Amino acid sequence: MRNLTSWLPSQHRQRQLTYLMEIGLIGMLFVGIERGNGGIVINTGVALIVTQLPPLLERDYEIPMDPRLTLWITTAVFLHAFGTVGLPGATRTLYSQIWWWDHMTHALSASLVAGVGYATVRALHEHTDGIHFPQRFVAVFILLFVLAFGVLWEILEFAIALSAEALGIRAVLTQYGLEDTMLDFVFNSIGGLIVALWGGAYLTDITGAIRTRLESRTE
Template sequence: MKIRQYIKRQKELIKEHKGTYKLYKVLRFLVIVTAVLSFLRGSYESVALCILSLLLFLLPSIFEEKLRVDIPGLFQGIIYLFIFAAEILGEVNHYYTAILGWDTMLHTINGFLCAAIGFSLVYILNRNSKNINLSPFYLILVSFCFSMTIGVLWEFIEFTADQLFYLDMQKDFIIKNIGSVTLDPTHSQIPYQVKDIIKTVIYTKGGTQVVIPNGYLDIGLLDTMKDLLVNFVGAIVFSVIGYFYLRNEGKGHHFLKGLIVKPKP
């Protein structure tokens, strides 16, 4: 998007959604301050994440300009907060490990927001087409499936990053009980159960010894399933709200109206 178009869009945003624009300015300032402090500490990876966040902040304006749609101020504000919470608080300030449930909260919100995006896409098509007239249930089903698809694709990205770069995006859990057919000495596919594990010791070919206290290390499986489960919960919550919104023909539900992307006149 050209600079002139971006400036024009920002002026429109000020007029249409003053609260959202103020939030955008505050978050942008905090990101810039974080980038400067990270640079002074020599944490260049954090600086890169800050730059990425600033670029992601531009996405709503870019999508509005390119797709000729109007993203409500409430939806934009939630997107800005989500980006800040995921990249700056989660990654740079280590909230993913410092605060229990931070990743779970974000994945739940992601499921809700992606369902809203899927809902908007089909809703626009349904409202502006003479040949398509989807029932409320079918429209909600499509938005739900859209949200779950995005959730699965994101887990693919995390898995690929972990396998290629060992980033541990699929966070590991300490577990005390396992059942595995691989450990079955009879090779008869009977799950061999190991319970009350108090310590795991790993020996590497180079002679390094790694001790895992209090149990066995689960490599990302529980985290992946947990993320998909809470994404499911977020998508279900939006689907229920969206269904009654359609049944009532858009009456009431002011909160949901703030999440529906509409085509520009």
């Protein structure tokens, strides 16, 4: 674990990076308002809400969220929102300018989904004596969980695109074709695989907190 985290900045620097990205999201929200772009406003607004989940979970549910996890979550939503805004002065978004941007954000988002699945499964495994999840099963479950979520996401994108076309408005989320969808699934799997391999090193505290809450409910 030490080898994997030795390249990370200090916890103080991680918090600073998180705050800077949150400020950046606020700035992008105002950019969307100034442009009258509903897609930017909605994407950055949702991203800002997501960035408030870690302190909410820690304060109200006593689920520990160390700076690494908070930075991980904030980075994922920041890069997605930034991709919808684009660079200053550019007429195209990063999603349309950079071919790998969509795949990168899919992998990051999938890793968050996988993290939720991993922590929940491990908590159930440790909480209930009658439930035993072998490590291989956990890895397969995470991949299937991520793929299932990815399918739901693609259906949502497709439905939003059709609705926007029918209403004559700009879609909040964009689909780029079947090939892009298949690549999204590939990168979703990569994000899930990373969590399956290294999730135990970073999600132990969250797993323990979920297990504790489950135990308190059964007492």
